[in-house]
Amino acid sequence: MSYQARERLRTVLRDLAAAAAFGSMVVSGSVPLWAVAIFAMSLALALFGKRILEGRGKLAGVGLGLLALAAFGVVLLGRLDLVVAACAFASAVTSYRMLSAMGPAADRQVLLTGVLMLSGGAALSGDLLFAPFLAAFALLAIPALAVGTLDSPMDLPVGPVLRHAAAGAALALLAGAAVFIAFPRLSWSLGARRTSPGLGGATAGFSERVRLGGQGSIKTSPRVVARVHISPEPEADRLDAYWFGRAFDTFTGREWRGAGRQLAPAPSIKLGPSGTEMLRQEIELLPAYSARTLIGLDPVVSFGQAAAHTQGGTGRTQLVEVEGEEVRFAEDALAYTYYAYSLAFPLPRKERISRDRFLSLPEPLDPRVGALARRIAGGERDPLAAARKLAEHLRSEYRYTLELPGEVEDPLADFLFERKEGHCEHFATALAVMLRTLGYPSRVAGGFFGGERVRGSFVLRAGDAHAWTQVFVEGRGFVTVDATPDANRAGQPAPLLEWLSLRYEELESHWRGWVLDYTLRDQIDLAYALVRPPREPSVGATLPPLRAWLAAALAGACAYSVWRALTRRAGRPRRHRASTLLDGIERILAAEGIERRAGETTEELSVRLASGRHPWAPEVSRATRRYLEARFGRRPLGPGEREALLEGLRRSAPGRRRV
Amino acid sequence: MNPRALWPRVRAFLRPPRTLKITRAGRTFLVVTIGVGLGALNTGNNLLYLVLGVLLGTIIASGVLSESALRGLRLRRLGTESAHAGEPFAYRYALSKASGASFALTLSEHGAEVSGEGSLAYLAPGAEAVVRADLTAPRRGPKRLRGVKVTTTFPLGLFAKSRVIELEDLLLVYPRRGYTCADPPEQASGPVGEGGNPRRRDGTGDLLGLRELSFGEDARRVHWVKSASVGKLLRTEREREERRQYTLEVEGLEVSEALDRRCEEAAAIAHRLLGAGHEVGLRAGGRRLRPASGSGQERRILTALAWLGFGEAAR
Numbered sequence: 001m002s003y004q005a006r007e008r009l010r011t012v013l014r015d016l017a018a019a020a021a022f023g024s025m026v027v028s029g030s031v032p033l034w035a036v037a038i039f040a041m042s043l044a045l046a047l048f049g050k051r052i053l054e055g056r057g058k059l060a061g062v063g064l065g066l067l068a069l070a071a072f073g074v075v076l077l078g079r080l081d082l083v084v085a086a087c088a089f090a091s092a093v094t095s096y097r098m099l100s101a102m103g104p105a106a107d108r109q110v111l112l113t114g115v116l117m118l119s120g121g122a123a124l125s126g127d128l129l130f131a132p133f134l135a136a137f138a139l140l141a142i143p144a145l146a147v148g149t150l151d152s153p154m155d156l157p158v159g160p161v162l163r164h165a166a167a168g169a170a171l172a173l174l175a176g177a178a179v180f181i182a183f184p185r186l187s188w189s190l191g192a193r194r195t196s197p198g199l200g201g202a203t204a205g206f207s208e209r210v211r212l213g214g215q216g217s218i219k220t221s222p223r224v225v226a227r228v229h230i231s232p233e234p235e236a237d238r239l240d241a242y243w244f245g246r247a248f249d250t251f252t253g254r255e256w257r258g259a260g261r262q263l264a265p266a267p268s269i270k271l272g273p274s275g276t277e278m279l280r281q282e283i284e285l286l287p288a289y290s291a292r293t294l295i296g297l298d299p300v301v302s303f304g305q306a307a308a309h310t311q312g313g314t315g316r317t318q319l320v321e322v323e324g325e326e327v328r329f330a331e332d333a334l335a336y337t338y339y340a341y342s343l344a345f346p347l348p349r350k351e352r353i354s355r356d357r358f359l360s361l362p363e364p365l366d367p368r369v370g371a372l373a374r375r376i377a378g379g380e381r382d383p384l385a386a387a388r389k390l391a392e393h394l395r396s397e398y399r400y401t402l403e404l405p406g407e408v409e410d411p412l413a414d415f416l417f418e419r420k421e422g423h424c425e426h427f428a429t430a431l432a433v434m435l436r437t438l439g440y441p442s443r444v445a446g447g448f449f450g451g452e453r454v455r456g457s458f459v460l461r462a463g464d465a466h467a468w469t470q471v472f473v474e475g476r477g478f479v480t481v482d483a484t485p486d487a488n489r490a491g492q493p494a495p496l497l498e499w500l501s502l503r504y505e506e507l508e509s510h511w512r513g514w515v516l517d518y519t520l521r522d523q524i525d526l527a528y529a530l531v532r533p534p535r536e537p538s539v540g541a542t543l544p545p546l547r548a549w550l551a552a553a554l555a556g557a558c559a560y561s562v563w564r565a566l567t568r569r570a571g572r573p574r575r576h577r578a579s580t581l582l583d584g585i586e587r588i589l590a591a592e593g594i595e596r597r598a599g600e601t602t603e604e605l606s607v608r609l610a611s612g613r614h615p616w617a618p619e620v621s622r623a624t625r626r627y628l629e630a631r632f633g634r635r636p637l638g639p640g641e642r643e644a645l646l647e648g649l650r651r652s653a654p655g656r657r658r659v
Numbered sequence: 660m661n662p663r664a665l666w667p668r669v670r671a672f673l674r675p676p677r678t679l680k681i682t683r684a685g686r687t688f689l690v691v692t693i694g695v696g697l698g699a700l701n702t703g704n705n706l707l708y709l710v711l712g713v714l715l716g717t718i719i720a721s722g723v724l725s726e727s728a729l730r731g732l733r734l735r736r737l738g739t740e741s742a743h744a745g746e747p748f749a750y751r752y753a754l755s756k757a758s759g760a761s762f763a764l765t766l767s768e769h770g771a772e773v774s775g776e777g778s779l780a781y782l783a784p785g786a787e788a789v790v791r792a793d794l795t796a797p798r799r800g801p802k803r804l805r806g807v808k809v810t811t812t813f814p815l816g817l818f819a820k821s822r823v824i825e826l827e828d829l830l831l832v833y834p835r836r837g838y839t840c841a842d843p844p845e846q847a848s849g850p851v852g853e854g855g856n857p858r859r860r861d862g863t864g865d866l867l868g869l870r871e872l873s874f875g876e877d878a879r880r881v882h883w884v885k886s887a888s889v890g891k892l893l894r895t896e897r898e899r900e901e902r903r904q905y906t907l908e909v910e911g912l913e914v915s916e917a918l919d920r921r922c923e924e925a926a927a928i929a930h931r932l933l934g935a936g937h938e939v940g941l942r943a944g945g946r947r948l949r950p951a952s953g954s955g956q957e958r959r960i961l962t963a964l965a966w967l968g969f970g971e972a973a974r
Contacts, residue, residue, distance in 0.1 A: 104816065108684040115691050115714065119698065122706030130706060138713055142720070146814040149763040152780035160760045160781070161814075164727075168720040168814050175716030180709050187703040518705050590664060598803070598829055 001158045007102060008049070009158065010147040014107050015046045017140035018094050021114035024121030024133035025087050029287075030311060031124075032080070035088035042095035053099040060096045067092055081311055087120030104148055111141050124311075128504070128511045135173055142169040185520040207291075210248055210425055210446060210467065211255040212411035220402070221462035222493035222501040225289040226448070229282040229457045230297075239451030239458055240490065242468065242480055244298040246326030248444045251433060253362030254411060256444050260325035265318035268304030269327045272477075275301070277344035285336045288462060292328040294319070295447050295460075296340030298480060303340050308333035324353075349477040358441030358472060361433065366413040373434035383440035384479055387471040390434050391483040394427055400488035424467045427483040431469040441472035445480070450490035454505045461501070463491025577637055578630035584646045585623050589616075603628065619652040671825075677729070678821045685817035692718075717815070725820040728761040728811045732782075734824045736804070737789065741961075744835040744919075747775060747793040752807065754779060755787040762813040766790050769808040769823045772797065773830065796832040799919060799965050804828040833961040834922040836930070863936075867896045875955060904950040905932055907960075909943035914968040922964040929960045943967050 001009070022039050025031050045052060053060045071085040094113040097106050118137060121130055146165035150156055248256035279297055294303050308317040310333045318330035319338075329336055376393045380386040399421040408414045412433060415426040428444045435442040450464035466489055470478035482489065493501070530547045582602060589595065589605075594616070596605050606624045609617040623645045629635040681689065692714045699707035737751035752766055760783055767776035777792025796802055810821040869885055872878070872892040880894040907925045911918045929939045933952060940950030941960050944967045948959055 104684075108687070108816075112687060112691055115695070115710070118710050119695050119707060122704055122710050123698075123702075126706060131709075134709065134713060138717065142717065142814065145816055146724075146762075149813050149816045150780045151763070152778070154780065156781045157783075160783075161762060164724055164760070164762070165814055168724045171723060172713060172716040172720040175719040176709070176712035176714075177716075179712035179715045180705075183708055183712065185703065185708075186700060515709065516705055518708075598801075 002155050003153045006147055006150060006156070006158060010107065010144050011102055012047060013140050013144035013147065014110050015043060015098055017137050017144055018098060018110050018114045018117075019043050020133045020136035020140060021117040021121070022091055022094070024118050024130050024137070025091070025124055027127045027129040027133065028121065028125030030081070030084050030087075031091070032084070032088055035091050039091045039095050042098050046098040051099050051101065053096060054101045057100065060100065064089075064092060064096060083120065083123050084311075087117060087124065090116045090120060104151075107144065107148055111145065114141065126512075126516045128508045131511065131515075138172050138176075139166070139169045142166075142172060180515075180518075181523070181526070185518070185523060209255045209257045210444065212415075212425055212429060220491070220493050222491070222497040223288050223462045224459045224501065224505055225286055225462050226295065226460040227284045227286070227454075227457050228451065228460065231280040231282075233456065234458075237453045240449070241451055242298040242445075242466075242482075243295045243448035243451070243460060243464075244300055244445055245293045245295045245447035246322075246445070247324065247470065247478075248446065249324065249357050250360060251362050251429065251444075253365070256429070258322065258325040259357070260322040263321045263323060265320045265330045267306075267316070267318060268302060269319045269321045270302045271321075271327070272299065272301050272343075272349060273347065274341070275343045275345070275347050279342045279344050281340040281342065283338055283340055287334045289335070292332065294327045294329070294336075294338060294340065297342035298445075298447070299343050299346060299477075301341045301343055303327050303338055306336060306338035309335040309337070346476065346479075348475055350475065351472075351477040353441060353472060355441050358443055359436050359439065361436055365433070365437075366410060366417075368417055369412065369430075369433060370437035372416065373437045376434075377438055383435065383438075383471050384473050384476075384481070386438055386440060387431065387435055387442070387469070387479075387481040390431050391469070391481050394430055394483040395485050398422070398427065398430075400424075400427075400485050402492075424484040424489065427485075428467040428469045431481065431483040435469070435471055443470050443478065444468070445470050445478075449482075452502065454502060455509045457509065459505055461491045461493065463493050466490075576631060577642065578627050581623070581627050581630065581637065581642045581645065584642070585620070585627070585649060588646065588649050589620070592616075616649070616652050619649045623649055674823070676822065677726070680819040680821070682812065682817055682819055685815075688714075688815075688817050718817075721815045721818055722820070724814045725811050725818065727759060728764070728813045729809060729820060729822045731756050731759065732761065732764075732809060732822075732824065733757070734766075734807055734809070734826055736807075736826060736828050738828070739794075739830070741958075742794070742796060742830060742832045744796050744799045744832050744923075746836065747795045750775075750777070750792045750794045750830075752777065752790045752792065753787050754782060754790055754809075756782055756784055758784050760784050761811065763811050763816075764790075765810040765812075765819075766792055767808050767810070768794065768804055768806075770805040771802055771830075773802055773804070796830070799832050799834040799922060800914065800969050801966065802830040802832055804830055831962065831965050833965050834919065834926040837923045837927040864897050869893045869895060875953065877953075903932075904938045904940070906940035906942055906950055909941070909964065909967060912944050912968050918968055922967055926961055926964050929957060933957045 019039075022043075026036060068089055071080065071089050074080040075082050075085045090113050094110055094117065097110045097113065100106055114137060118134060121133065143162050143165035146161050146168070147158060150158075150161060246258065248258055250257045250259050278301065281296055283295065285291075285295075294306075296303065303319055306317050306319055306329060307314055308329060308331055317333065317336070319327055320330050321327050373390060376390050377386040378389070380389060397420070398415075400423065401421040402423055404422065411426070412429055415422040416430055425444075432442040432444050444467055446465075446467050448460045448464040449466035449468070451458040451460060466484070468480055468482040468484065468489075470480050473479050491498075529545075530550060585602070586596070594605075594609070594614075596602070600608075602624050606617065606621045609620055614620075626637070626641070626645060630637045692711065695707060695711045695714060698704070699711050733755045735753040737753055739748050739750045742748040742750070754764070754766070760781065761779075762781055764779045764782060765776050766779070767774075773794050773796045775792055775794035777790045779788055779790045782788050805827055806823045806825045808821050808823050810819050812819050869882055870893065872881055872894040876894060882893050882895050886893045905928075907929060909918075909921050909925050911921065925941070925943075929941070932939045933954070933956060936952060938950040938952045939956060939960065941948040941963055943963060946963060948956075948963060
């Protein structure tokens with residue numbers, strides 16, 4: 001590959017590595033749009049080889065200085081987070097270097113600012129997508145640097161370099177994982193931002209009112225909006241449970257509203273009497289949830305220990321009860337965690353309600369609604385039995401659909417008598433209004449229906465958002481009666497999307513467990529697991545434990561090292577036996593202060609000694625001649641001959657000559 | 660065993676098998692790595708630990724790959740045509756590796772009074788590559804070459820890892836090339852060396868005849884027209900109009916700056932006189948070179964001057 005082609009390859013790899021580093025920040029959803037636009041434009045120009053800032057260093061310097069001042073000012077004004085501003089500035093510096101003159105210095109600066117951007121991405125979010133961006137950076141940056149070390153104008157093959165660099169990058173990632181596992185955690189994870197707005201924005205949530213006639217596209221969204229850990233843990237993989245969020249008591253004919261009174265904020269809210277069998281839920285509302293209403297398994301008894309996660313960190317937050325409607329967080333945040341306690345089984349409950357509030361009907365109400373209700377209920381006196389009859393009728397005679405024509409004059413009459421199809425809000429509204437026409441207090445509840453197991457937790461999707469009816473029963477309170485057909489209550493995402501989102505959620509669960517929440521305790525547990533047998537052998541396990549695998553790998557590595565050392569030793573050329581004679585001669589002569597001069601052969605040395613009438617000359621000459629014959633004359637040394645020659649030489653030493 | 664002979668072995672034993680030098684970019688990289696590490700320790704952010712792990716892993720990978728680039732190298736010295744003090748000369752090495760490729764190699768002399776280096780971007784497995792190094796010796800004289808330092812910055816350019824391949828040799832550095840202002844006084848005329856030919860056929864006067872060009876003779880004497888017609892190189896023999904013999908004498912035996920300067924001056928004068936076609940001899944350090952002409956004589960004079968003061972022991 002020519003020098004120019006190598007330069008091009010190197011810069012493309014470098015720019016893509018920088019893009020990966022920038023991507024690690026973008027997944028947090030915190031990077032300002034102007035920074036994203038600048039970087040995207042710079043990347044496109046750089047990939048097309050348009051280095052528009054080449055030779056304009058001063059101009060770029062002034063621009064970066066102004067940008068730094070502006071960012072600092074915005075931070076001082078409190079309109080931008082300091083970390084976000086620093087990340088945006090790092091991306092601007094990277095953009096400048098990508099568009100300036102090519103060269104090793106520019107490469108290194110781009111990649112070093114890339115490392116800074118990765119650090120910024122680590123500080124901004126704990127998103128799973130950070131990992132592939134980090135890996136992509138390593139896999140692109142190391143080959144870019146490796147190609148850069150081939151500083152030669154000659155044509156060179158790049159394939160071997162890229163192969164070595166790719167192996168190096170893989171090794172770096174493996175070693176990085178080992179360092180991550182072994183590096184002692186000496187501090188608690190206080191500075192990590194577990195929550196960021198993320199990409200995609202909000203997809204679910206609650207509003208102050210429910211307006212009939214809207215599209216139901218959210219029902220197909222597979223996006224996870226909440227994670228719940230339930231204790232004691234249910235055995236089912238799909239809960240198909242109602243997660244109560246808020247209730248609506250006033251129907252205007254087009255929409256449902258609440259008229260509850262807001263109470264004082266409190267750290268915990270108790271909504272009803274506790275029972276002996278409670279379900280404890282540790283709930284995490286994700287940024288996609290985008291509402292302040294708390295949810296819990298119906299019927300909820302209490303909420304508490306709420307924490308709000310913002311970009312600035314995590315802190316405790318108060319709860320506010322809106323009487324008879326909902327419990328909401330006192331402050332806005334990206335995400336929340338809290339505990340909810342629910343009854344495992346409904347208990348008798350004495351509850352006083354304002355009947356007028358739950359019997360009010362919109363004016364005017366189509367008279368056909370009441371007539372239909374009376375016809376179906378057939379004089380049923382029990383509100384729950386009447387509700388069930390009405391719900392059964394709606395489920396059997398009406399069709400569920402997410403495709404609606406939009407705004408109509410009377411959405412309820414349109415649903416009941418014209419189209420005879422609608423989504424959960426239509427079914428819930430129809431049942432609640434028909435119950436009210438019969439004189440039974442009722443309301444519409446909003447929340448989620450579903451819950452899928454992902455490892456040890458359950459997840460709720462945006463598509464699980466649901467509305468249902470609650471009828472008031474004396475001695476039991478509000479009892480849920482759902483008129484929506486069974487198959488249409490939970491989310492209805494495309495099967496592939498549902499499968500993909502579940503796998504992603506599993507990965508994210510592993511990511512949180514193994515990476516984000518990895519602590520010194522986990523390190524200690526891991527060390528114990530490696531050296532101690534498990535206390536309770538796992539049932540049905542057929543594979544050996546991890547420590548056995550590691551021990552086997554270590555033993556294998558040792559055996560391989562020994563084998564390599566032995567084969568290398570065996571493959572080494574053996575010294576000629578005559579050479580050992582020469583070594584011996586030189587050693588004896590050196591001990592007596594006689595050394596060969598530079599470039600002087602042994603033969604020349606013996607001649608020199610003979611010409612100087614040195615007393616050793618005859619023995620040295622004899623030994624040298626025998627060495628030459630043995631080494632080059634195909635007359636190998638006989639057994640003991642080497643020792644005899646050396647002994648003769650030693651005996652000829654003046655001080656040791658024997659008489 | 661002679662303690663003086665033992666010391667180099669001890670020193671070789673104690674010398675680390677590889678040496679590592681951090682480049683400028685490497686220093687910045689280390690500073691950033693330490694910064695990320697401090698940030699991770701300070702905040703406890705596991706993703707920063709992950710970034711730190713990858714950065715440290717990159718250093719480990721760099722060490723492994725650079726080791727693979729340096730391991731298994733075989734080196735031969737090809738030497739140089741001539742080396743003059745104070746100016747770069749081309750010194751060639753033959754480098755090969757049985758298996759696996761090597762990248763970004765730099766070769767320099769280790770432990771010798773010679774500076775400079777040669778580089779090789781890519782060494783294919785099984786092939787022998789000739790590396791030309793531009794070396795410079797500051798002073799004349801015999802230089803004992805002990806080993807060759809092979810350095811690589813592969814794969815990241817952040818660290819320069821080196822190993823020394825023990826390979827002894829002797830490099831004779833001629834005196835520095837200079838110039839002289841005036842010719843020395845003429846010594847004598849007589850039948851010595853090539854100029855001893857009584858016919859004096861190597862002058863610039865009248866044409867005496869043509870004969871075949873011998874090895875080592877000046878190609879400027881070739882009669883190109885006649886050579887072309889005969890099909891072999893014929894040189895002209897012209898009567899020598901002037902012939903001068905010089906014997907340069909360099910005093911002193913102790914190696915010093917002054918002796919170096921005298922040697923440089925003698926070498927410069929010899930070069931100029933021989934270039935002018937004169938016969939030049941040398942008397943220095945108890946040795947005598949009879950006056951003769953030609954490039955061979957210049958090399959003999961330079962060799963004698965390079966050895967001057969270093970004695971027999973150095974040979």
